[in-house]
Amino acid sequence: MKKKLFSLMILILVLVLTACGGDENASGESDDSGGNEIQEKTIKFSHVVAENTPKHQGALAMKEYIEEESDGKITVEIYPNSSLFGDQDEYQNLVSNNVQFIAPDISKFVGNNPQFNVPSLPFAFDNDAAALAFWDGDKGQEIMSSLTDDGVLGLYVWPNGGKHLTNNERPIESPDDLEGLKFRTQGGQVLEAIYSEMGAGSESIPFGELYTALDQGVVEGQENTFSNIESKKFDEVQKYMTVMNHTRVDYGLFTNTEFWDSLNEPTKEIVEAGVEEGTEVAREKAKALNDEGYEIIKERGNVEITELSPEQVQDFRDALQPVWNEYEDEIGSDVYEAVRAANDEYGNSTE
Template identity: 30%
Template structure:
């Protein structure tokens, strides 16, 4: 599986992942690499892996310093800093890019992906390249796509065993319109909030619940303030690895090639790490005392049907050619299985 995934991470990232010799064109420099991920999460471990690869490839000339857990601000603040050349790198939920390039919203369509194979085919193919081009116009360079994984619902009030159980729950969601509308149509009171603020909001009862992949829930210790988790897998989150375009353009070509190659190598590592961690995290959350609910296929179908108007609305507002390419890519993978 790991070898297969390594082979798949092409498309957007075409540079060789072989070590590049340090030369006069690679200057001594420090790169600040920020994220909202919790220490110990697959996301932050991926950041540290990237830093190791860059150090090795540059002969120690390029020092990548990792700033997790929103240390340099939330995701939206990081985007502004990247665009202004105040921060070199960040990695975040690709759906958050919809505020800059609206087409990104289609990646957050509820129940769009059924497997990671489908997601990889989309993000590493022509669709992923198109998304990258849209951000290039926004002063952002896409180096690769990582993953957060499939999102699941937690709360502190009651088990969610059917879609009607969500009615009236205050649920923290990603700062994106599609998440707001998705959970509102499910009957929740959706509250947008940066991830670093979530633990305190749950602890104080400002919100009843939230939704994230199991490894993120575990590493952020949300199980300390949440009793119930339902494996809804309602959305799959690719993560976009970004570099500030103003700062990227100041790099020599060899430096760009080195960073691109490191991003490709780290992408394969990070995705596999995330996938290996998913079931382990669910088991660990159950062992910690959380009540785990797995929905039967007929209830997942009810979730999909109830959120279909939201999916249709956001798909209709996106580039039709891009939506067509995305759907065709997914169908091709499903037909091959």
């Protein structure tokens, strides 16, 4: 009888433990990365530009897709205009997983990898199509994947387009016209070399502080895309603008690897699809918003605009060829070849 009673107690204990274990596994699966349910997540996306820009439009498209497809289980919070983190601290906060997505100008990563200088190479790409062909290609993807030791994964490049010069001193029509002026740049060795080659100075100033810096004369000028110049109203505090397309703003969409790896299969499918949707919108909007921004700048009439002739552009190309030569070893001849190949194939495109 005692043996039967003991066996019965053991059986009851096993059944209880099995039931408890089953409950634990079932409740844990909704949060576990191996589960089959969409996880509840709050995703923060921080960027430094205004709402009426390609970057913000891409972020909005990404937010709308993810929230709709997850039935509200995933919330995407977007913080534009440096309202959460600015140029100087957004990367470190991504590394710390305080924010899950950022989309900075990739030239800001030249300290991590000098190959991020590609958009700063003078006159490297004629248009967005050529730039994207490079970044979507093998070499571009290799560069975008080079930050994983920091816990950062590069996903896609969102173009903002070619940059143009504004300043407060005089029209810029030739390399000699930059002599003695100081321009704000995003930073990096190649951009510094460009202005040094033309006898000008450069200073890295956070984007959110640039309007005030121009207004107070901390720098005489800056370089940026039409959409950024228009949306941040830099033409209110500048007198001259030269249409240059000499360097580019290309944003990299980066995420935190800890966050990315925490997503289970159904959740990651939604987030990845949302990222692709945002990428498509950001790329479609880039040229349209730059064209619109240029027209608005002209309509406002705050700046005197100089459009360079092909001969004048060639003068700048010739003057800046030493920059290409100086950085070929550091950036890599294989990267140079990929840049030239993309531009040769897509440089005549109107897209």
